[in-house]
Structure formats: structure tokens, C-alpha cells
Amino acid sequence: MNTTGRLFRLTTFGESHGEAVGGVIDGCPAGLSIDMEAVEHDVQRRRPGQSTYTSPRNEKDSVRFLSGLFQGVTTGAPIAFIIENRDVHSEDYDHLSRVFRPGHADYTYFCKYGFRDPRGGGRSSARETAVRVVGGAVAKQLLAPLGIDCRAYTSQIGCVQLPKDLSARYSREMVEASPVRCPDPSISAQMEAEIAAAQSACDSVGGIINCHIGGVPAGWGEPIYDKLHAALGAAMLSINAAKGVEIGEGFALASMRGSEANDQMTTDDADNITFCSNHAGGISGGISTGQDIHLRIAFKPTPTIGQEQQTINENGEVVLLAAKGRHDPCVVPRAVPVVEAMAWLTLADAFLASRTDRIE
């Protein structure tokens, strides 16, 4: 299944070193004007080569839309697009083609399909996430007019972390001003040093991304299996290298008491219902409460590193491997727009589903 979503669906295709990557968005309502520059801007946020901390692969990542738009407006037909693969150095991977890289999906793909596509990780490459960013950019343009906003940022790199404060509000400018997408300049600098240290050791480092979503009205999400946080959680865990997700206070709730964890309710001056706290992260019983939605996603370190590691070749022999080629020492900064994209896609799906909740 290379499709995500039930009503707002994105199907992706393409390998990192094939002809192109691309996608098909199906189910986007008709009549939506698409700001192409905004799409392109989002794609550029994800692309490699933006700083010394990301892979030097230089790709323009220009998106070519093939269908579903007429004079810049969605028609209800499927919206297909491709991003050609231009800066392909497959020879970089020649030395990897007959070994399984530790921590990488080479071995499991081989076990599943009985087959090895050695070109740059093939389908498992993070390049596939460029397609998600395009899908997310369209979903964003569907939802932003409703007042919804989604912002992710780096909250931890290696051992350097922002104080965990779910109520903190960071502007997009603060995030984008940092080469590691951490909104606190001083901690950003420490994170940069953490990455540089790993890089100089021919090593890599993991991290955590926080995602805050504002403006979602109360009542979105499905109560049992497609709980809004389960859908968001699955979307986040589908990002390369993601190994954990929590909603609201998440794992910290395990050591709380109910009297502390419950978000008590009250009314504001205008007699609107409000909450006294937001430990639950904006979702209760799988359905949005109208508060901000908070997620945190843990990423493991990039598996492909320059240090020698023990692994197996296709003949089943133990060999030592020190990877060459262009690899990010830390995927986290570039994963920030991917986290946002997956959030937008999931919310667009929940939005369309909410239209069928009641008789009118």
C-alpha cells in the first residue's frame, strides 16, 4: 500500500535513483486555488543541500503538475505530479550494492521481495518524502483558510534538548532562522555543535521533532480505530527513521495521577467552553477537543555512517563496511517539513470525513 488517507488520498511512487518520484492526490475537493509558489517553497524546505548539516546532494526538486488543475484551480480530478531525479550519482552506491547496510532497510526489503534494488536505497530512501511534502502542501491550502496552522520544530538533537513545554509558541521565522530548525538560537547553536561532532567522528545522531497544530475545531477524528491521534501517530511513524510518537504529555502521563492529568473544563469571559490545561494534547477519545494538538516524534540516527561496521554481504559472509556517498549526519532538520506534511494530510482526511458525521 503506497496510499495514505481514506478520503483525501495520496499515492506515492518512485525510487531515489530511478527516473522520477511523484504522487497522485485523489479526493481533493474541486474549486481550490493552488498557490504553486507556496507548494514549491515547501518542497525547497525539505530538499538536501541547504546547509553543511544536510546531504550535499543538490537537486532543484522542481514539481511538475500533470493533471487535476485548470487555470490553477482543482477540478475534482486526481492531481498528479512528478519530481524528476536529476542529480543521480548511482556510482556512489556501487560499493553498497552487494552488502546489507546495518540499520538500513536493505536486508528487510530483500527478505520481503526476494530482490535487491541497490540504487540509493531505492524506495526506502528519504527522497520519497519530497512527494509527501507536495501532498501536504495541497492539504495545507485546503485547511489553512479554516484557520488551521501546523508548525513543527526540532526539540532535541542527540543530548541537546529544548525544555519540554507544550505551551511554548514559536513563530515560523524563529524556526526557519535556525539551520537545525530549533527556534531557540542558543540551543540551536548547541545542536549544530552536536551534529558537527558526530559528523567529524564519521557518525550520525538522532533527535526529536515537536509538532503543534492550532485551529482544529472540536469534533474531528474517528472514535475507535481511526482515532485522530492514532491516524497522526501512524502518519508520523511512517516517516523514515521515526521510532516513537507521543500525544500531549505522552509517556509522562504514565506517572501522573488522574487529578493531575485530567484537563478540567471551564468557560471564558465570552461563555465559551475552555479547558484549564492541555495534558491530553488536544485529543480526547480519539476526537479533537478544539485545543492545540501536540505531538512529539522520536527519530533514530541516520544508519548510513562512515565508520566501519560489521555486516553481511549477499553471499552471507561477514564483512566490514564504511559507507561513502552523500548522507545527512542528522535527518531531523530536514524531517521537520515532512512531519508537517504528514500532519496536513491526516487532517485533510479527518476534515473531509467530518462532513459526513451528522444529518444536516
Place this chain on the structure above:
Amino acid sequence: MNTTGRLFRLTTFGESHGEAVGGVIDGCPAGLSIDMEAVEHDVQRRRPGQSTYTSPRNEKDSVRFLSGLFQGVTTGAPIAFIIENRDVHSEDYDHLSRVFRPGHADYTYFCKYGFRDPRGGGRSSARETAVRVVGGAVAKQLLAPLGIDCRAYTSQIGCVQLPKDLSARYSREMVEASPVRCPDPSISAQMEAEIAAAQSACDSVGGIINCHIGGVPAGWGEPIYDKLHAALGAAMLSINAAKGVEIGEGFALASMRGSEANDQMTTDDADNITFCSNHAGGISGGISTGQDIHLRIAFKPTPTIGQEQQTINENGEVVLLAAKGRHDPCVVPRAVPVVEAMAWLTLADAFLASRTDRIE
């Protein structure tokens, strides 16, 4: 969507204080002998009234199968079953019917559906999970003959936790010997004290469940959106009160370096491919590696507590609420079989999907 799974599908129905809860399993292959006593045993593990730490609601939870079996063997037809609701004390909920309980899904259901079913939380009650346990018990009987085993246990209650050791192996007997399903007798006793303290304070407490799955062959799971850990993660986050999930070392991977986090590969004496470690938790690139699969799921404290809390009634007025009725001070022990059920259901789906991976 009250259906989980794509090939091995469970659809559930029923409210906690309606006539019955039940489910339909569709897609179970024909020819499988179902051990009814084993199903009943699993259901009994989840039911309330097992100890002083769980809700005193006393239900036999006897499962009545309606279809899909002939002489105890699956026929390929959908397997429907119901569990009648017998011990229903709806009057317990009368005092709740016009207020929104803090931390509970009352308010969000109301926002979504414009409607309030006050009877015991209706569909959002944990009683729905009894149905999942039946579905999981059937999935288990499909998979266990392949050598797959799935065991969950309580690893944290409030501030009491087992040492985090993914390699620890606990027998089912050790787990079931503990009233809180913690395999270490001394820590179990501390956890019991933690629950008792919360209970005596008219409060509740959260916790963490670990889930170890052994015997899954390499190659299960889908590489992009239905990654095996994304599917397992969504399944776990669909359990009432779950607020976080991690795979393998999970959030701890964020502060590791690649050289430390990568699971290097080697061969054993019989020249089989093995791994030198299992930080990834048995899944790489969304596909099983053949190692044990490790998950950890965080649960928030039960929201319904006896302490007074501030909330809103249906007229939008601020009121104080101290809940009466039968409520677990800690849902974690009873959630252990639900975690296992969701794992079995997800794995059964991945197993059937794996049959179409390659030409034969």
C-alpha cells in the same frame, strides 16, 4: 470506521450499556480449527472484577459465536460474535448524564455527533475492547502455529517501573501471577501499593505496557505508509487511554549516535544471518527483521475519579463533579490482554498481506 485491518478485518459494535457488544471477523482463512476455550480464556483475562484494583463490574463476558464456523472450523465466511451486556447499572450514570466528565470523551463525542449517549460512556467505554480480545484470540490461533508468540506485561505504574531491558524474557506464568501483570514480584508489590494509594485518594494512576513479539519471520510489513511499526503503533494508539508508543529503544534513540544505534549483522554457528543487537526493535524500514519485536505503550490515568473536579454541564455552566460508579483506579493491568490482541490482529493482517509479495 469501526473496522481495523485490510485483509484480516475486525469490525466492532456495541456500547457499554446497550444490549450487547460484538464483532465480525472477515478475511480469516478457511480451515482453521478454533479452540473456543482458549478464546474464552483470553476474554476472561480482560474482564473486570478480577482483583481489588479493577472495576468491580461483574460480567461473565461469555462469547456467543453466530457464524463462520462449521464443527469448530472456520469456513471462510465472516465470523460474528456477541457478548451480551448483563451487569448493566445505567442508574450509576444518571448523575453523569448532563455533565461532561473531565478527561473523558463525553465532550468530544458531543461535538462530533451533536448528541450525547450518557450510558456509561457509550461507545467510548473500554468495554469495546472485549471485542478486540476475541478478534485477537482468533488471530492468535492463525499465527501461533507459525511459531509466533506475543506477550505483554506491565512495566510501569505511576512512578514504579521495571528496569527498561528490552532483552528481558518473562514467561506468561510470571506475568499472570501478578495482579497488576508485572512479572517481577517485588516490583509488582510496589505497583499494587501505588494503585492502592491512588485509590484511597479517590484518584487514579497511569502506566506503561511492554509488548514482546517473537517468531515473526523477516519480511512482513509494508514499506511506506503501512510500515509494520506504523500499523502496530496505530493499533496501540487506538486503545483507550493510550497516549504514546515507541518501537525498540524508541525515544532513547534520539540521543544515540548511529554507531551505537545500528544493529550490526553477523552470522551464527549455523551460518544464519543474525544481528549483534536489537535497538531497532525488530523492524527496519517498516519491515520485520526476524528479530523480536519490542513495543512500549504509555497509558494516561483513568479520567473518571472520585475527587471533585471542575467541569461543564450541558447548559454550559461550570459545575463540580465527583464521579461515582465502578471505575478502575488503573486501566493498565486490564489493558495488557488488549495490547496483545491488537498486536495479534495487526500481525494477522501483515501475514495475509505477505502472501502476495512475490510471484511464486
Place this chain on the structure above:
Amino acid sequence: MNTTGRLFRLTTFGESHGEAVGGVIDGCPAGLSIDMEAVEHDVQRRRPGQSTYTSPRNEKDSVRFLSGLFQGVTTGAPIAFIIENRDVHSEDYDHLSRVFRPGHADYTYFCKYGFRDPRGGGRSSARETAVRVVGGAVAKQLLAPLGIDCRAYTSQIGCVQLPKDLSARYSREMVEASPVRCPDPSISAQMEAEIAAAQSACDSVGGIINCHIGGVPAGWGEPIYDKLHAALGAAMLSINAAKGVEIGEGFALASMRGSEANDQMTTDDADNITFCSNHAGGISGGISTGQDIHLRIAFKPTPTIGQEQQTINENGEVVLLAAKGRHDPCVVPRAVPVVEAMAWLTLADAFLASRTDRIE
């Protein structure tokens, strides 16, 4: 897959001689008052034992709703219901249990599942359609307030047919006054004679059902694979014994010219857009035109007959079989409410989908 529909979904279960048949309706919007007597009335229209021309099996077919309703109103939760099997004479089938009945699904089920459930055809029995009628009755109550009406009637039994006139309008009373559900009394009498003749020859006979749907607004249906007539067609072909379906003039369009077949457009006195004809049957390009929708469905004769026929037993030996037991000599009259039910279910799905067609 025992589920039909994408947004308004019906999952069915149960075998004709098992404990019960039943279903789960998922996706019905909240806030719909269900008229239970109307549901029961629809179910009684389908049940056996209504006339000498239908199977004498006498079942009350009383529907028990288990969930999804509160004080008679849908809550948004899945609506489950069962119909217990009471008048089960499994011994009637003992003589069939080791042979494959010609024209019946016994043999193909055996080939598919490697398994034989001999009790009254098991899952392939028309009894499953009682469940569809319940689902259709709920869908009808969702759509009827929009002004949609769906009426089916028998237009052919054996060689006796109503003149093919798509514009004919028959009231429900005219249809229900006929024991074979043919609205023309004189032709109804001939049809009855046709069935009686077949019955006295220990034989059975086929027929055709017409289905007219009025009030569907222009714009429902999906343009490519889920064209409204493709969805209706699949729904009709999923009814037992259905072997053909046509929309509008259907097969007769093959010999028409475009100038004759096209439905030219004009305006009425109130300047509304109207059509000069309706050869297309109310659907163009897979999307409703706002005109009446016309379908015709062909049914083969009941396969189980009293005449001796050559067949095979489970040992692969050729044997002669003359079926005993209770079997309709013609399924068509009882299939009329099933045709309507499948139309209602398909339309409810298209209705909900139409809510996501455009930005608002």
C-alpha cells in the same frame, strides 16, 4: 469481503442454517430517527412464506438491534442487528450434503475454501439478503427526506413480460397488490400461471426486475471507477441469481444511432434545465443527471429443482439428484425488495461521498 460501501458501509454475516444472520451498518450519520416499524415492514416484504409461489419456510424474521441507537436515534456508532434463525430444518439438506447441486454455489465454495458447509447452502443462501434489506431500510430513511424514492417491480417472469417502457410510473400499491410484484394485474396473472406451470413440472423459472429511482439530484456518483451505474450494477450483480444488468435503454442502445440515443437538453417554463428524453437512464459519465434512474436486472431460474439432474458427489462420482426441501420456484418476486435495498445502500454511499466534492 462481506462489506459493501465506502462511506455508508454494510457488513453482513451469517449462514442460512446457523444461529443467526445479521449486519453492521457503519458510517450512518448521527441524528437520524429510525422508524423501526418501517424497517420491520421492509424485512417482511422479503421473507418467505408469503404466497404459494414462494418458499414455505416460515420465519418471523424479527430484527433485533444491538447498538448504534439511543432512544431510536442514530448516534454515529455502528448499528448492529441480528435476525435469529428459528425455522431451521437442517435435515432437509441431509440428502444434499454429499452432492454438488447443479447450478448452485456448492461446488465453487468447495473449490475456493476446500470445505463444505452443507446446511442449506450456508453463506450462499438467499437468506443473507434479509440483512441487506435491513441495511437498505436504514439507508432509505436517510435519503427519503431528500425526496428520493426507489421502486422496483417484476417486469418479466419466464416468457411473460411487461412492455418495456422506462417512463411508466407504477405506485407501490399496484406492485404490492400482485403476488409476483408485477404492477399490471393482467400480466401479473399470466406470470403467476407461468410460475405455477414451472412448479407443477418440478421446475423453476427466471425473470427480470425493473428499478426506478426518482429524486436523485444531479451530481452524484464518481466519474471513473465508481461510476454511479457501475456501483449500482455491482450492487445488483451481487444479488443471488442476478446475471445481467442494464442502465436506461441498456442493450437496446447498441443498435441505436447517436442522434436517437442522445438525450437533448432544453429548459422548462421555469427556466430549469431539463432533458427531452431519458435513454441514458439518469446517469451520464457515471454521474446522476437529475432525471429518474432506470435499471433492469436479469435473474436466472432457481437452481434447486425437483427434477432429476445429473451431478457429482464428493467422491467425484456421477449421480442423479432430485432436490427436496423448501425452494422457491421463482426468486424474482422476493428479490424485488432486495433490489431496492441494494439501490438504497448504493445511493446512501453516493450521497455521503457527494458531501466532499467541493470546497464550500
Place this chain on the structure above:
Amino acid sequence: MNTTGRLFRLTTFGESHGEAVGGVIDGCPAGLSIDMEAVEHDVQRRRPGQSTYTSPRNEKDSVRFLSGLFQGVTTGAPIAFIIENRDVHSEDYDHLSRVFRPGHADYTYFCKYGFRDPRGGGRSSARETAVRVVGGAVAKQLLAPLGIDCRAYTSQIGCVQLPKDLSARYSREMVEASPVRCPDPSISAQMEAEIAAAQSACDSVGGIINCHIGGVPAGWGEPIYDKLHAALGAAMLSINAAKGVEIGEGFALASMRGSEANDQMTTDDADNITFCSNHAGGISGGISTGQDIHLRIAFKPTPTIGQEQQTINENGEVVLLAAKGRHDPCVVPRAVPVVEAMAWLTLADAFLASRTDRIE
């Protein structure tokens, strides 16, 4: 929904006068060698400009594969492909851009999406079927090694028809030798005359396509809603201009008796189970019997004709329209490979589903 299939899925995109049409095949097992020349050959069979009876639009329709293949072998990743639109004469459609063509989907798309894409019918153009042919060509290569063969041919154009004989066997050479794809040379000549007569009258004509599928083993198809003939029927009704479908004797079964319609069973010299007839068309109870599968599909005449017809413009005014531009006077010959493609796609899906029917 622009996706067909559950396990072997084809998603299509593109408008007839946009940048490109294309598709994504998801779920094709890994390890299948794709014969690209065979794919291209199938596509060329559908393309316009092949004879005086088809649209003179001249497109090379060259397929560019973007992903999912490594050294010509499927990898398990989604197989994406595009066909660029080169010979686009959008100006041909200028005179159509503000009127709704009678019999065409212009009006219904407008009602659904509130939007008009005037370029050559946009998404509703038959050009979309080129993509289905590519999908079908891949599905064929999956199934042909199992001994399955699928051949469609024209059995009726206007009032000229082949004798209805389901047992007739025509070679592909006989079909392809005819410019209208009718295997009988003398009747083919009459059909050509029928089309020529319509064309010289600035008119169009409809027809019927028969489809014979051999080699499908007994046991494919789902018993209730995804009956094999319901899935095939929906696939056929999803083809532009299709207005009816029948299986086996189809509508003729309505006037048969059971003793005549039932396919009695026997054994052949090698003691294999066989049938004495095939009135059911190779499917019983929704599941393949192992006999040949027979379908017939009715097509209405092309709606766009040169004769003047009354219609409505976007201001709601009645106008007369005589269409110009390149339009087939009869779509049937070009629809023959599309019928085959839809059959192959449906069968590939049933094949993969059959792998999960039983425990092994």
C-alpha cells in the same frame, strides 16, 4: 476514487488535453519480468487513428515507466507510468466550451464539481482508458503464465450482429484482421458499412463486445459483494459509454427454466469434474467454476456527433450544436482492448485475493 482493485490496484490520472495521462500500479508482486514491447503493443491496439472508422487524432501513445522496475523486473514498489499528450488541438473544443454536449458528461461534471474543464472532455474523455490498457497489460503478464487467456471482440455494431454463440472460439488473428474487431469477415464488412453509413449521416452508432476468458481455475472471486461477476461487471460498466453487462446467457436466462439453465455436472475420461453446459458463463455464486467466463457489454453510440442537436449553454439558454473536432463514429472497435484490460485487472485482483482463502 480513481483507483480500481483492492490488492492489485490501478490509480489513474490525467485529462485528455492536459500534460499527460498516467497511472500507478500498486500491489503487483515482485519478481515479474515485464515485456515492454508487449505493453506497447497493447497500447497501440487502443490508440486512435488506426482506420477510417476511428478518430484521426494521431498519438504515438508511448508509455514512459517511471518506477517500480529494476532491469525490467518488478521490485514490489509501485509501478508508475505516464503517456504524454502530444497531439493536442484544444482549439477544436473552443466552440464547445460554453455549451453542454447532449449525451456527454459535461453537464454532470459541472453539477458535481461546480466547474467546467472544457478541454476535450477533460477527465471524462476516453483517453483515460489508454492508462487502463497499460495496467491491464501488466496484469496480463502476471496471469498469462498461469494459462489464463482473455479475448474480446465486437459482436454487434448497430443492427449488425454475430450469431450469439457463447461456445464460439475466435483466434486473436481473426479479431485483429478486422478493422472493427469482428472475427467473421463477412459480418465485419457489414459492420464497416454500418459505421460508414452513420458517419456519412454525421451520426454515430453503438454496439456490443463479447469477452471470453479461459483458464481461470475454479475458486476465484468473493462470495457476497465482490462476486467475480459483480467485480467484472463494475469494471466493464466503468468503461466510457458502457450501459449494460451480462454474464453467460445473461438476460436470456430470465425466460429459461431451471432444468434448462442449470449446468449439470459429469466427469470426463480422466475422471475430472466437468460441466455439460455453460449457461452460467463460468461463474456460480460469484466464484469461478473453472469453465470459460463469458461476458457481453453494451455500448451506446458516441454522443458527440456532427448533426445539429438542441442543448443548453452555460447561461441556461437553449442553443443548437453541431459538434466539430475528431470523434469516432463508433467507439466499439477501440473499446475491445479496454474490455480486455479491465478483465485482466479484475482477474489479477481476484488472483491475489485467492492466495488468502485458506490456511496452507
